[in-house]
Amino acid sequence: MPDYKSELLQGTLDLLILRTLAVNDAMHGWAISQRIAQLSRDALTVNQGSLYPALHRLEAQGMVEAEWGVSDHNRQAKFYHLTRAGRRQLVDETAYWQRFTAAVGLVLKASAPT
Amino acid sequence: MNLLSRLRAVFHRSAIERELNQELEFHLAMEAKTLERTGLSPAAARAAARRSFGGVEQAKEACRDAWGTRFLDNLRQDLGYGLRGLRRNPGFSAVVVLTLALGIGANTAIFSVVHGVLLRDLPYAAPDRLLMLNQAAPKAGQATLGFSVPDFMDFRARNRAFESLAEYHSMFFILLGRAEPERVQTGVVSDNFFELLGVKPLLGRTFLPGEDQQGAAPVLMLSYDFWQHSFGGDPKVVGQVFEMNNKPHTVVGVLPPLPAFPNADQLFMPASACPFRGAERVLTNRNGRIIQNVFGRLKDGVNPTQALDDARRVGAELCGEFPQNYPQDDGYTVEAQGVSRAFTGHARTPLFVLLATSGFVLLIACANVANLTLARLVRRDRELAVRVALGAGRGRIFRQLLTESTLLALLGGAAGLLFASSGLHVLIDYAGRFLPRTNEIAINGPVLAFTLGVTLLTGLFFGSRPPLPTGDDLVNTLKDGARGASSGRHRLRSLLVVGQVAIAVPLLVGAGLAARSLYNLSRVDPGLDTSRVLATNIALNWSRLNDFQKRFDFWSRAIAEVQKISSVQSVAVSGFEPLNGVANNLANFRLEHQALATNTPSPHAITLASTEDYFKTVGQALLRGRFFLATDTRTSPPVAIINQSLARHYWPAADPIGRRLTFDNGTTWTTIVGVVANARQQLNAEPQDEIQVPLTNTGGLIAATVLLRTNAAPAALTREVRAAIHRADPQQPITRIETLEQVRNNALTSPRLIATLLALFAGLALLITAAGIGGVLAFTVSQRTQEIGIRMALGASRGNVLWMIVRQGLGLVAAGLVLGTTAAFFLSELMTTLLYGVPPTDPLTFAAVVAVLLAVAACACLVPARRATSIDPITALHTT
Numbered sequence: 001m002p003d004y005k006s007e008l009l010q011g012t013l014d015l016l017i018l019r020t021l022a023v024n025d026a027m028h029g030w031a032i033s034q035r036i037a038q039l040s041r042d043a044l045t046v047n048q049g050s051l052y053p054a055l056h057r058l059e060a061q062g063m064v065e066a067e068w069g070v071s072d073h074n075r076q077a078k079f080y081h082l083t084r085a086g087r088r089q090l091v092d093e094t095a096y097w098q099r100f101t102a103a104v105g106l107v108l109k110a111s112a113p114t
Numbered sequence: 115m116n117l118l119s120r121l122r123a124v125f126h127r128s129a130i131e132r133e134l135n136q137e138l139e140f141h142l143a144m145e146a147k148t149l150e151r152t153g154l155s156p157a158a159a160r161a162a163a164r165r166s167f168g169g170v171e172q173a174k175e176a177c178r179d180a181w182g183t184r185f186l187d188n189l190r191q192d193l194g195y196g197l198r199g200l201r202r203n204p205g206f207s208a209v210v211v212l213t214l215a216l217g218i219g220a221n222t223a224i225f226s227v228v229h230g231v232l233l234r235d236l237p238y239a240a241p242d243r244l245l246m247l248n249q250a251a252p253k254a255g256q257a258t259l260g261f262s263v264p265d266f267m268d269f270r271a272r273n274r275a276f277e278s279l280a281e282y283h284s285m286f287f288i289l290l291g292r293a294e295p296e297r298v299q300t301g302v303v304s305d306n307f308f309e310l311l312g313v314k315p316l317l318g319r320t321f322l323p324g325e326d327q328q329g330a331a332p333v334l335m336l337s338y339d340f341w342q343h344s345f346g347g348d349p350k351v352v353g354q355v356f357e358m359n360n361k362p363h364t365v366v367g368v369l370p371p372l373p374a375f376p377n378a379d380q381l382f383m384p385a386s387a388c389p390f391r392g393a394e395r396v397l398t399n400r401n402g403r404i405i406q407n408v409f410g411r412l413k414d415g416v417n418p419t420q421a422l423d424d425a426r427r428v429g430a431e432l433c434g435e436f437p438q439n440y441p442q443d444d445g446y447t448v449e450a451q452g453v454s455r456a457f458t459g460h461a462r463t464p465l466f467v468l469l470a471t472s473g474f475v476l477l478i479a480c481a482n483v484a485n486l487t488l489a490r491l492v493r494r495d496r497e498l499a500v501r502v503a504l505g506a507g508r509g510r511i512f513r514q515l516l517t518e519s520t521l522l523a524l525l526g527g528a529a530g531l532l533f534a535s536s537g538l539h540v541l542i543d544y545a546g547r548f549l550p551r552t553n554e555i556a557i558n559g560p561v562l563a564f565t566l567g568v569t570l571l572t573g574l575f576f577g578s579r580p581p582l583p584t585g586d587d588l589v590n591t592l593k594d595g596a597r598g599a600s601s602g603r604h605r606l607r608s609l610l611v612v613g614q615v616a617i618a619v620p621l622l623v624g625a626g627l628a629a630r631s632l633y634n635l636s637r638v639d640p641g642l643d644t645s646r647v648l649a650t651n652i653a654l655n656w657s658r659l660n661d662f663q664k665r666f667d668f669w670s671r672a673i674a675e676v677q678k679i680s681s682v683q684s685v686a687v688s689g690f691e692p693l694n695g696v697a698n699n700l701a702n703f704r705l706e707h708q709a710l711a712t713n714t715p716s717p718h719a720i721t722l723a724s725t726e727d728y729f730k731t732v733g734q735a736l737l738r739g740r741f742f743l744a745t746d747t748r749t750s751p752p753v754a755i756i757n758q759s760l761a762r763h764y765w766p767a768a769d770p771i772g773r774r775l776t777f778d779n780g781t782t783w784t785t786i787v788g789v790v791a792n793a794r795q796q797l798n799a800e801p802q803d804e805i806q807v808p809l810t811n812t813g814g815l816i817a818a819t820v821l822l823r824t825n826a827a828p829a830a831l832t833r834e835v836r837a838a839i840h841r842a843d844p845q846q847p848i849t850r851i852e853t854l855e856q857v858r859n860n861a862l863t864s865p866r867l868i869a870t871l872l873a874l875f876a877g878l879a880l881l882i883t884a885a886g887i888g889g890v891l892a893f894t895v896s897q898r899t900q901e902i903g904i905r906m907a908l909g910a911s912r913g914n915v916l917w918m919i920v921r922q923g924l925g926l927v928a929a930g931l932v933l934g935t936t937a938a939f940f941l942s943e944l945m946t947t948l949l950y951g952v953p954p955t956d957p958l959t960f961a962a963v964v965a966v967l968l969a970v971a972a973c974a975c976l977v978p979a980r981r982a983t984s985i986d987p988i989t990a991l992h993t994t
Contacts, residue, residue, distance in 0.1 A: 049167055052137065052138065059180075073147075075143070076136060
């Protein structure tokens with residue numbers, strides 16, 4: 001039985017990563033996963049195994065760029081930051097997401113059992 | 115940037131992998147550290163971090179996929195694997211690459227010639243809409259009569275199929291006004307000629323409407339080559355004035371580079387500027403057929419067949435209106451040919467034969483490589499089976515094998531390209547003597563595309579093999595090693611050998627026929643003694659030597675001066691250089707007291723003119739009567755010497771000496787004074803009827819050949835002859851000096867090139883085929899070592915074993931021979947026009963080819979067969 005709490009819709013993870021990076025300068029993967037969990041009050045736990053392929057996919061698409069730097073704990077880490085294309089993508093995706101949830105909301109409201 | 119990081123992902127794989135490891139490692143460490151704070155031991159925290167992360171390897175794989183480089187990764191891996199494999203088997207790789215290089219190189223070289231000469235469009239606008247018209251009298255052996263000015267005007271006015279018609283003929287004129295008088299070949303055309311072809315001038319303009327009308331100011335256009343060579347490409351040449359034919363001519367334009375077609379014209383002038391074309395008697399004489407070619411551009415919607423029908427309709431109309439001007443009894447008709455066809459006609463057959471031949475060689479080479487690869491694959495079965503068992507996809511394995519074969523093919527292709535480009539100039543030099551447009555041959559884009567295509571096809575051909583062992587086979591392969599899946603492959607390998615032999619037969623037959631033709635041609639007795647004769651070709655400045663007497667005096671002086679050279683035995687002037695095939699001017703004549711049946715072709719013969727010692731100089735024997743004498747002058751009764759062919763033709767039983775004939779319908783009668791033996795005008799054509807008249811009975815010849823016979827080496831006299839001609843007239847340029855032996859050899863150039871190339875290809879094919887037969891048998895022997903050991907242990911003699919192996923090889927060869935001979939029987943027909951004195955199905959050639967192939971195959975069989983006989987039964991039975 002899949003765990004609905006943590007199961008993210010396809011593409012949602014990308015949106016969350018972009019959003020997280022939009023408000024922070026540069027973050028490494030672990031920090032991103034922590035922030036998403038924190039912001040969603042643990043309602044969304046990102047499957048850590050799928051975070052990295054998503055990051056690499058976004059990098060390959062040019063939405064994010066990565067640089068090696070030194071973390072707070074003095075270790076080498078790969079820091080991601082948003083590119084201009086990533087920012088545009090975030091705006092588009094956010095708008096789409098809002099339309100989508102609004103539409104789903106409408107459908108649910110209309111067909112809600114009275 | 116994006117692409118860059120992708121490429122980085124492919125080529126800096128290890129760095130990427132390291133970074134990926136490091137990144138995930140960092141994540142796990144951070145997670146573990148967080149968990150440690152909840153009180154877990156470091157080891158437990160680490161384990162928990164791993165658990166919460168999920169499959170690390172899967173994540174890595176997904177990251178790699180994220181870059182979309184899996185395909186490239188595989189390719190890179192396959193390439194690396196392939197290269198390692200090639201390096202591990204340098205012998206195999208070298209043989210394959212070399213074999214393919216020879217095959218691909220040959221094809222590239224030949225295709226570059228075919229492309230340059232045949233496949234590229236002529237640089238005219240819509241060349242497929244251009245036709246060349248001919249009037250012909252096939253029953254009189256005249257493929258082209260030319261057109262008279264009235265003919266041309268009538269065709270122009272009456273046709274309904276052509277947008278426009280243009281006339282063309284070519285003549286030599288002397289161009290004055292430069293440092294030295296220069297003899298230039300000049301195209302004489304109607305004013306719409308270049309417009310019709312769709313040729314735009316490089317500089318200046320082409321001819322204007324009306325410039326070909328009588329009385330228009332003479333103008334000239336320069337060909338690109340002439341402009342480059344004689345004027346150094348000077349753009350100021352436009353507007354300059356030069357004297358030709360006693361008139362000032364203004365240069366109005368320069369043409370772009372064009373192929374030398376229909377002739378290698380250096381200049382072009384409108385029809386009105388040509389003194390011959392403009393003469394009153396030519397303008398109105400329907401029989402004065404000075405125009406060599408008529409070009410026509412088809413109207414929209416008219417196809418060439420309809421156009422030909424239309425032109426024939428006009429011809430038939432003219433026949434009806436002017437019956438005496440059109441030789442209807444000689445089968446008068448109009449012919450039409452596409453310009454491209456007319457341009458490349460004689461080059462098509464040899465080039466396509468060569469292309470097919472080189473293609474066959476490549477096929478044989480491919481079969482060999484496929485054979486080698488199959489043999490190698492058998493040894494690799496176990497390796498591949500292990501990989502399949504370990505989970506490598508079949509598609510992946512197939513792709514890998516294909517990558518390997520493509521890699522080999524590409525290496526072979528690259529080496530072949532090197533071969534082709536290093537040998538091409540030799541081919542071009544050689545081909546230039548009998549093909550048009552050879553200066554445009556190059557290894558260019560389309561040729562490279564052809565080579566790449568052939569290379570990839572080659573890789574596919576020998577890379578696609580029977581499927582890998584499956585299921586039970588797989589288990590067997592793993593257990594038995596090499597022998598598991600070999601039987602099906604062995605059948606395939608045998609079939610490949612049969613195929614090789616079958617293809618080699620037509621190649622050898624082609625080479626054999628070409629060699630026999632060349633031999634026959636080189637042994638032809640032309641009816642002349644070509645040794646120790648020097649031919650000096652001279653064209654007179656006839657605007658200066660403007661009447662018969664001046665020209666006749668020049669030739670007399672030239673003879674006298676050349677005669678003074680000490681080793682010279684005899685000297686003569688002839689209107690045509692013997693043996694170079696240009697003497698084809700047929701004249702109609704009528705015999706005295708011989709009525710002609712209606713509806714039969716009128717008598718015609720090649721007419722030639724020469725001085726007294728001509729026959730003595732070229733060594734043509736007198737059979738009856740006498741040679742020309744100094745007493746045969748312009749005022750004495752006209753005389754002629756005929757050849758034996760003509761004598762037999764009209765006086766099979768009687769003596770022709772003293773008989774008379776007329777060229778002008780009885781106005782003047784010429785008496786036959788001698789009969790000479792037949793001599794060929796063209797090495798590969800039977801002698802035709804000929805009539806020779808004294809030089810005094812001509813207009814004095816504006817171009818002729820001074821021939822001398824010497825008792826020394828003729829080529830050594832070149833300088834002395836030049837000096838002698840210079841003494842006769844200091845301003846007279848010499849066109850060309852060559853020995854008659856060279857003239858004869860020139861006729862062999864093209865057959866020699868074809869025979870050489872075909873022999874080269876056939877030899878290559880034979881070698882590769884022999885290697886193929888030997889390879890297959892050697893493999894059989896190695897596979898059957900045990901069986902042979904048992905046979906020998908049971909008492910089979912070495913002879914028995916030897917015969918067993920040889921028989922297997924010869925069985926394959928015999929099957930190939932049957933197929934190949936049948937194919938050759940039909941294919942050799944295509945060579946008919948290239949052959950001389952040998953039929954395309956010449957039994958001797960076929961028999962020789964079969965014998966050669968059998969002998970070579972037997973030798974190829976013997977090597978592995980002898981190895982079989984040296985098998986030690988004990989060892990063979992022990993090693994399993």
